[in-house]
Every structure is written in structure tokens, then in C-alpha cells.
Amino acid sequence: MKIIIFGATGDVGSAAVKAAAQRDHQVTAVSRDPSALAAISPLVTPLPLDLLADPHSAVEAAAGHDLVISALRPPAGREEDLIPLTRTAVQAARHANVPALVTGGAALLKLADGGGHTVLSAPGFLPEGSRLIAEACAAQDAMLEQETGVEWTCLRPPALLTEGPLTGQYLLGTDTLLTNAAGVSQISFADFGAALLDLAENPHHASQRLTVAWGTPAPALAAG
Numbered sequence: 001m002k003i004i005i006f007g008a009t010g011d012v013g014s015a016a017v018k019a020a021a022q023r024d025h026q027v028t029a030v031s032r033d034p035s036a037l038a039a040i041s042p043l044v045t046p047l048p049l050d051l052l053a054d055p056h057s058a059v060e061a062a063a064g065h066d067l068v069i070s071a072l073r074p075p076a077g078r079e080e081d082l083i084p085l086t087r088t089a090v091q092a093a094r095h096a097n098v099p100a101l102v103t104g105g106a107a108l109l110k111l112a113d114g115g116g117h118t119v120l121s122a123p124g125f126l127p128e129g130s131r132l133i134a135e136a137c138a139a140q141d142a143m144l145e146q147e148t149g150v151e152w153t154c155l156r157p158p159a160l161l162t163e164g165p166l167t168g169q170y171l172l173g174t175d176t177l178l179t180n181a182a183g184v185s186q187i188s189f190a191d192f193g194a195a196l197l198d199l200a201e202n203p204h205h206a207s208q209r210l211t212v213a214w215g216t217p218a219p220a221l222a223a224g
Contacts, residue, residue: 001066003200004028006051006058006089008037011161012103013071015193017044023197030061052081055088062092067200068100079136086140087147094150099203101196102144104156105137109177109211119159119177141209151206153199157192158213164188170195171215178213187213 003020007013008029014037020027021041029037034046049057051072062068070089074081086102093100107120119125120134137156144154158178170191171178179185187195195212 001200002026002028002064003067003069004030004047004062004065004092005069005071006030006085006092007070007072007103008034008046010071010073011189012073012192012196013069015189016069016071016196017193018190019193019197020200023201025197025200028061028065030058051085051088055084055091058088058092059095062096062098065096065098067098068093068096069196069200070100070102071196072103073133074136076133079132080139082133082136083139083143087143090144090147090150090152093152094147099151099153099206101199102140102152102154103192103196104140104144104154104209105134106156106159106177106211107134107137108141108175109156110175112176112179144209151203153203153206154209155192155196155199156209156211158185158187158211160184160186161192162186162188164190166190166194167214168194169215170212173211173213175209175211178211178215180214181216185213 003025008017009031017029021043027044028047029044030047030049032050038046072085090100108118111117177185
């Protein structure tokens with residue numbers, strides 16, 4: 001496939017770029033400065049764009065591709081930019097008449113205790129420093145509900161999205177936070193990127209939200 005990845009230099013975006021190139025897909029890697037990504041593979045074409053300054057550039061860039069992946073994440077202090085950034089990527093997919101895979105957030109995933117609370121609403125669950133991006137991710141969910149004329153799939157991470165190994169092994173769920181037998185909800189950027197590409201290659205979940213996490217046993221993370 002020819003895949004365009006917005007937010008290609010972020011943790012999830014760069015993992016998705018690597019996963020796509022390893023599977024022999026042609027990748028257009030979009031970021032404000034994606035030049036370092038060219039070293040990943042000859043299949044990767046960096047494309048510098050500022051989607052907030054020039055949203056229409058996303059439409060032009062997506063033309064001729066088979067799939068749009070949005071791995072966009074604004075910096076701390078600019079959390080509200082997540083909504084216009086995501087809208088720009090999804091609209092680019094609509095104009096190109098191709099599906100969109102959107103990296104979401106865990107905010108509205110239900111806790112597995114059956115109490116009815118979500119990650120965002122559960123008292124004391126979220127660190128205070130994570131609340132603003134969680135609220136932005138909840139608004140992103142609401143925005144996607146209003147998007148028509150495009151097949152979108154939103155993949156939401158578990159509670160912890162961290163550095164770690166690529167295992168190729170994960171659980172796939174829908175609206176509930178996934179945990180392993182020890183109650184830990186996490187996955188590596190590498191496996192999250194691989195999960196995005198698995199969905200790209202097996203598009204059976206159009207216009208719905210999914211989530212992934214490591215199951216049991218979870219791989220050991222390096223100290224430090």
C-alpha cells in the first residue's frame with residue numbers, strides 16, 4: 001500500500017512508519033521536520049508540513065495514497081490542538097476517498113471493575129498532569145462521531161504507552177481498558193505501531209473504536 005502518516009516523528013508515528021516500511025509499504029511521513037525518518041528505509045518519503053498553519057496541505061498530500069494514518073499528538077500546553085489536527089487528517093482521507101486510522105486516547109475506555117467509570121471519570125485514576133490531554137482525547141472521540149463520508153477506525157492505547165520491545169503479541173478490545181492478569185494496562189510504542197499496521201492490512205473494523213494492550217505474560221521492560 002501507499003500510506004501517509006501524519007505525526008510521523010512522534011512516538012506512535014515513528015513506530016508506525018517503521019512497521020509500515022518493514023512490511024514493504026510505501027510511506028509518506030508527514031511532520032513539521034520529518035527529515036530524520038528518511039534513514040529508516042528507501043520506502044519512506046519525508047514530507048514537511050505544518051497542518052495547523054496550512055490544513056489544506058493535508059488534502060493535497062493524501063491524494064494518491066491508499067490509507068491515512070493519524071498519529072498526531074500536540075505538545076503539552078497545546079492539548080486543544082488535537083481536535084483540529086485530527087479533523088484535518090480525517091478530512092484529507094475523505095477527500096482522497098480512503099480509510100483513516102486514528103490514534104485515539106484511553107480517556108473514555110471503561111474500567112474493567114464494572115463500576116461504570118471511565119479512565120477520565122474515575123476518581124483518582126488519572127494523574128493530574130494527564131487530565132488535559134485526556135479531556136482533549138474525549139473531545140476527539142466526540143469529533144469522530146460527527147465525521148461522515150469516510151471510513152475511520154480509532155485505535156486507543158491502554159493506560160500506559162511506553163518504550164519497550166516489539167513482540168507482535170497483544171490483546172484487541174473495544175470499549176473497556178484492557179489489563180493483564182496482574183492488573184497492568186500497558187503496551188509499547190512498537191507494538192502499538194504494529195497494531196495500527198495490522199488494522200491497515202486487515203480492515204474489518206471500519207467506523208468504530210478499538211483498544212490494544214499486552215496480555216499475559218507481559219514482556220519485561222528494561223530498567224531505567
